Amino acid sequence: MKLGVFIERDGVLNQVRIERQHQVSPLTLDEFHVNQDAVALLNKLKAAGLVLVATSNQPGLSRGYQNRREMDRMHDQMRRILPLDDIMVCPHDETDRCPCRKPKPGLLVEAAFKWKLDLDRSFVISDKWQDAEAARTAGCTSLLIQSPWVGKVHRDFVLPDLAAIVEKILHLHTTTRAMVA
Numbered sequence: 225m226k227l228g229v230f231i232e233r234d235g236v237l238n239q240v241r242i243e244r245q246h247q248v249s250p251l252t253l254d255e256f257h258v259n260q261d262a263v264a265l266l267n268k269l270k271a272a273g274l275v276l277v278a279t280s281n282q283p284g285l286s287r288g289y290q291n292r293r294e295m296d297r298m299h300d301q302m303r304r305i306l307p308l309d310d311i312m313v314c315p316h317d318e319t320d321r322c323p324c325r326k327p328k329p330g331l332l333v334e335a336a337f338k339w340k341l342d343l344d345r346s347f348v349i350s351d352k353w354q355d356a357e358a359a360r361t362a363g364c365t366s367l368l369i370q371s372p373w374v375g376k377v378h379r380d381f382v383l384p385d386l387a388a389i390v391e392k393i394l395h396l397h398t399t400t401r402a403m404v405a
């Protein structure tokens with residue numbers, strides 16, 4: 225089985241506006257800016273044989289303020305810039321009580337089924353506690369970028385930036401491989 229790295233989209237792979245201590249997702253291609261720093265870092269993970277899956281809660285799709293076609297254009301651009309294998313989106317509102325809105329683990333479980341990933345040895349990267357919670361439920365190792373949104377839930381690592389997280393994953397991945405061999 226392959227190993228996955230699940231990466232929160234907003235705030236990690238693309239820039240977000242901050243309003244009253246909350247992240248505001250970009251809604252149009254004009255507003256959508258991929259983090260250029262992520263390109264080389266994701267390429268390192270890809271070169272290590274990891275399957276890279278972006279994950280995102282986009283309740284605007286069901287609330288009506290995120291246009292599906294516009295989001296697809298944003299994601300096409302993100303795929304052209306970043307070596308992503310997949311982009312998984314929860315389109316639901318909190319009140320829909322779906323199984324895929326993070327902190328629920330549905331997106332991770334669905335991607336694991338689709339890509340035949342071993343969740344116990346896979347990784348989750350984010351700057352928010354919801355992803356750490358989803359990782360814990362799914363059995364993945366969570367790595368959070370230090371931010372105002374890391375909360376107090378269980379997480380395996382909190383590190384200063386994406387570069388430090390990628391180094392940590394490569395180290396853990398190599399160590400696990402050595403142990404299995």
Ligand SMILES: [Zn+2]
Nearest residue numbers: 314322324325
């Ligand atoms: Zn959902």
